[in-house]
Amino acid sequence: MHYKDYVNWEKMPTSWCPGCAIGIIFKQLTFALEKLEIRKEELVIVSGIGCSGRAAGYFSSDSVHGTHGRAIPIAEGIKRANPALTVIVFSGDGDLVGIGGNHLIHSARRDIDLTVICINNETYGMTGGQMSPTTKEGIKTPTSPGGNRYYPINIQGILTSNKRHFYARSSTYKINHLQKVIQQAIEWKGFAFIDAIAFCIENFGRHLGFKNAFEMLERTKTDFKIPANKDKVLAENELGIMKK
Amino acid sequence: MGNEAASLGALKAGMTFFAAYPITPASEIMHFLAGKEKTIEFIHAEDEIASIHMAIGASLAGRKALVSTSGPGMSLKQEAIGLAHMMEVPLVIINVQRVGPSTGMPTLPSQGDILQAKHGSHGDYIPIVFYPNSVEECFKYVIKAFNASEESRSPVIFLMDGFLAHLSETVDLSKIKVRAKPRTLEPLGKGNRHFTGLLSKDGVPKTKDTEFYREWYSRIKNKMLETASRYSFFEYIENPTASSLLIAYGIASRVILPLKTKYSIFRPITLYPVLEKELKRTARRYKKVIVIEMNDGQYKEEVERILKREVEGISVLGGTIQLKEIKERLNAL
Numbered sequence: 174m175h176y177k178d179y180v181n182w183e184k185m186p187t188s189w190c191p192g193c194a195i196g197i198i199f200k201q202l203t204f205a206l207e208k209l210e211i212r213k214e215e216l217v218i219v220s221g222i223g224c225s226g227r228a229a230g231y232f233s234s235d236s237v238h239g240t241h242g243r244a245i246p247i248a249e250g251i252k253r254a255n256p257a258l259t260v261i262v263f264s265g266d267g268d269l270v271g272i273g274g275n276h277l278i279h280s281a282r283r284d285i286d287l288t289v290i291c292i293n294n295e296t297y298g299m300t301g302g303q304m305s306p307t308t309k310e311g312i313k314t315p316t317s318p319g320g321n322r323y324y325p326i327n328i329q330g331i332l333t334s335n336k337r338h339f340y341a342r343s344s345t346y347k348i349n350h351l352q353k354v355i356q357q358a359i360e361w362k363g364f365a366f367i368d369a370i371a372f373c374i375e376n377f378g379r380h381l382g383f384k385n386a387f388e389m390l391e392r393t394k395t396d397f398k399i400p401a402n403k404d405k406v407l408a409e410n411e412l413g414i415m416k417k
Numbered sequence: 418m419g420n421e422a423a424s425l426g427a428l429k430a431g432m433t434f435f436a437a438y439p440i441t442p443a444s445e446i447m448h449f450l451a452g453k454e455k456t457i458e459f460i461h462a463e464d465e466i467a468s469i470h471m472a473i474g475a476s477l478a479g480r481k482a483l484v485s486t487s488g489p490g491m492s493l494k495q496e497a498i499g500l501a502h503m504m505e506v507p508l509v510i511i512n513v514q515r516v517g518p519s520t521g522m523p524t525l526p527s528q529g530d531i532l533q534a535k536h537g538s539h540g541d542y543i544p545i546v547f548y549p550n551s552v553e554e555c556f557k558y559v560i561k562a563f564n565a566s567e568e569s570r571s572p573v574i575f576l577m578d579g580f581l582a583h584l585s586e587t588v589d590l591s592k593i594k595v596r597a598k599p600r601t602l603e604p605l606g607k608g609n610r611h612f613t614g615l616l617s618k619d620g621v622p623k624t625k626d627t628e629f630y631r632e633w634y635s636r637i638k639n640k641m642l643e644t645a646s647r648y649s650f651f652e653y654i655e656n657p658t659a660s661s662l663l664i665a666y667g668i669a670s671r672v673i674l675p676l677k678t679k680y681s682i683f684r685p686i687t688l689y690p691v692l693e694k695e696l697k698r699t700a701r702r703y704k705k706v707i708v709i710e711m712n713d714g715q716y717k718e719e720v721e722r723i724l725k726r727e728v729e730g731i732s733v734l735g736g737t738i739q740l741k742e743i744k745e746r747l748n749a750l
Contacts, residue, residue: 181609181611183621184621213608213609214606214607214608215606217478217605217606219474229611229613230611230613230620230621230622233608233609234608234609235607235608235609235610235611235612236610236611237474237477237504237605237611237612237613238611238612238614239470239500239613239614240470240496240497240500240614243466243470243497246466246467246468246470246471246474247470247471247473247474247477248474249460249467249471249474250434250436250470250471250472250473250474250475250476250477250478251474251475251477251605252474252478253434253458253460253471253475254434254458254474254475254476254477254478254479254480254482254604255478255479255604255605255606257606258478258605258606275463275464275467276467278463279462279463279467
C-alpha cells in the first residue's frame with residue numbers, strides 16, 4: 174500500500190493548528206506502514222483524548238478514539254481479542270503518561286504486543302497549554318505560573334525497569350531516525366514505546382517566547398543528539414532505542 | 418452460588434473475553450472464570466477502569482465481553498459506560514452491590530446502585546438494566562443480558578447484590594433454555610470505520626451540530642426503547658383479596674415472598690427502562706403501593722413518577738434485611 178493510502182483524505186484538513194508537530198509523526202508512521210507492507214485491513218489505530226487523540230480518525234484503517242488516558246487498555250483488549258491485528262496507539266504525553274500512566278506501566282509489564290507512539294510535546298495543548306508530566310522544570314504554564322516545580326517523568330526508566338522492554342526516543346527533526354524507530358517498534362514482538370519528541374507552538378511555545386513552529390523544531394535539532402555509544406542508557410538529550 | 422451461575426450464563430451466551438479487578442463480593446466471578454482461561458481470554462486488569470476499556474476493545478474486535486465489579490468499581494467504570502453507549506458497543510457489566518457510598522460497609526449487601534445504573538455516566542443515555550433474584554435467574558438473565566446488549570448494541574448492566582452473589586441453590590441448568598443471539602457488530606479489521614466518543618456522523622465528528630445531536634439522540638432513544646420492549650421482564654404474584662401491592666426486586670423480593678398470603682407482589686426484573694405500562698396496569702386496582710428496597714427509595718421515586726400518585730416506601734438500610742422488620746414496618750404504615 175502507498176503511504177498516502179493510509180490517510181483518510183475525506184477528513185482533511187486536520188483539526189490541528191498551523192505549525193503543529195503531530196502531522197510530522199503521523200506521516201512517518203504512514204511511511205513505516207508502507208515499508209512494512211501492512212494492509213489496512215490488519216491495522217487498527219487507537220487514540221486517547223487531546224490533539225494527538227484526533228489522529229486515529231485520520232487513518233483509513235479501522236480506528237478507535239476512546240476516553241482520556243485509556244487508549245492502551247482499549248488497544249490491549251483489541252490485540253488480545255484478535256492477535257492477528259497490528260494495533261498501534263497514537264496519543265499524547267498527557268494522555269498516555271499522565272491520566273493513563275497506570276495502564277502504561279501495566280501493559281508494558283505484561284509485554285502486550287502493541288506499538289505505542291507518544292507525541293511528547295511537553296504540554297496539554299488542546300486544553301490550553303497546561304504543564305504535563307513531561308514538562309521541563311521551571312517552565313511557566315497556566316497551571317505552573319511560578320514555573321514548573323517538578324522534574325519531568327522518566328519514561329525510559331519506567332519502561333526499561335521491565336525485564337523485556339522496547340523504549341525508543343526520537344524527534345520530529347530526525348525524521349529518518351523516527352521512521353526507522355517506528356518500523357522497528359512495529360516489528361518488535363512485545364510492548365514497544367516511542368517517545369516522539371514533538372512541540373506545540375500555538376498553545377505552548379508562543380507563551381515561552383518562540384516566534385514560530387520552525388524555532389521550536391530547531392530546538393529539537395539542537396537539544397537532542399544521537400549518541401555514538403548506543404549501548405548505554407539514553408541521557409535526557411539523547412535519541413535512540415533501549416531494547417531487551 | 419449466584420456469582421458462579423452468572424459466570425456460567427455468560428459462557429453459555431458465548432462470552433469469550435472477561436476482564437476484571439478483584440473486589441468483594443464480586444470476586445468469585447473472576448475466580449470462576451480464571452479457571453476457564455484456556456477457553457476464554459481472561460485478564461486480571463491493573464484497575465477497574467482498564468478492565469472495562471479492555472472489554473470495549475475486545476468487543477469491537479469481535480468478542481462477546483463481560484466485566485464484573487461492585488460499587489466502588491462501578492463508580493470508576495462510569496465514563497467507559499458512556500463511551501460504550503456513544504460508540505454503540507455491546508458489553509455486559511455485572512455490579513454485585515454492596516453498601517455505599519464509598520467503601521461503605523464492606524461488604525454487606527445493598528441495592529443502593531439503582532439510580533447509578535440509570536444515570537451514572539454523564540450526559541443523556543438509556544441503559545438496559547436487569548436484576549434477577551435467584552441463582553437460576555442469574556444464569557438465565559445473564560444470557561438475556563448478552564442478547565439485549567447485542568440487539569441494542571449497548572452496554573447492559575446486570576445488577577446483583579451480596580446476598581444473591583453468595584446464595585447457594587440447586588439448579589438444573591440443562592432445563593434452562595435460552596438461546597444466545599449472534600454478534601451484531603462486525604469486528605475491527607474491515608477498514609475505514611472510526612469508533613469515537615465524539616458525536617459523529619459516519620465517523621466524522623459533528624461536535625457543533627445541534628440539529629444532528631437531536632436527530633442522533635432520537636435514533637438512539639428509539640433504538641434502546643424498541644429493543645428494551647422485547648426485554649420487559651417481571652413477575653406478578655396476584656393475591657385477589659389484597660388491597661396493597663408490594664413492589665420489590667433482587668434479594669428484597671425473595672425476603673418478602675411469604676407476604677404473598679396478604680399482599681400482591683410485583684417484581685421488576687428489567688429495572689430500566691422502567692416498566693411503565695406493566696406498572697400502571699398492575700397498580701391500578703390497589704389502594705396502596707409500597708416499594709420495599711435496600712436503599713433510600715431509589716426505585717420508589719421511579720414508581721411515583723410513573724404512577725403519578727403517592728407511593729409508600731420501606732427503605733431497608735445498612736446491609737441487613739429481615740422479614741420480621743418489614744412486617745412490623747408494613748403494619749405501622
